[in-house]
Amino acid sequence: MPDVFTKAKRSEVMSRIRSHGNAATELRLMKLMRDEKITGWRRQLPLTVRSAGIKVRPDFVFRRERLAVFVDGCFWHGCPRHATQPKQNRIFWETKILRNQTRDRLVTRELTKAGWTVLRIWECALTLKRARGTLSRLQRALKKPAR
Ligand SMILES: [Zn+2]
Numbered sequence: 155m156p157d158v159f160t161k162a163k164r165s166e167v168m169s170r171i172r173s174h175g176n177a178a179t180e181l182r183l184m185k186l187m188r189d190e191k192i193t194g195w196r197r198q199l200p201l202t203v204r205s206a207g208i209k210v211r212p213d214f215v216f217r218r219e220r221l222a223v224f225v226d227g228c229f230w231h232g233c234p235r236h237a238t239q240p241k242q243n244r245i246f247w248e249t250k251i252l253r254n255q256t257r258d259r260l261v262t263r264e265l266t267k268a269g270w271t272v273l274r275i276w277e278c279a280l281t282l283k284r285a286r287g288t289l290s291r292l293q294r295a296l297k298k299p300a301r
Pocket residue numbers: 228233234235236237276277278279
């Protein structure tokens with residue numbers, strides 16, 4: 155996919171990035187990690203990717219393992235299973251969600267290039283039924299040797 159941003163535009167866009175993770179979802183993952191005794195993470199630690207001139211704030215950062223975890227809301231980030239289509243202002247929402255997805259890809263790519271492992275977790279992957287599998291994914295990512 156071609157890069158849709160010029161360098162200047164990109165840093166402008168990136169500077170406006172906030173965590174879109176919804177607080178309840180982040181709290182849910184926090185609880186799961188605590189129950190599982192997964193430690194060593196910090197919440198919303200700002201990371202600067204100097205080579206790309208961007209600053210990001212992953213929902214959780216495991217600094218030692220160089221792992222950045224994002225919890226993505228199904229609606230805001232366009233989860234393939236749960237992306238709903240609001241009937242009102244459809245174009246507006248579609249544009250917004252597409253923009254979020256483009257930004258998500260950019261952030262993942264730039265962090266990866268900078269030697270981070272990036273784990274994106276859908277909001278819906280934290281349900282009782284799917285939490286087990288999600289935690290295994292997280293544990294696998296934590297065991298991955300840092301580059
Ligand atoms: Zn979903």
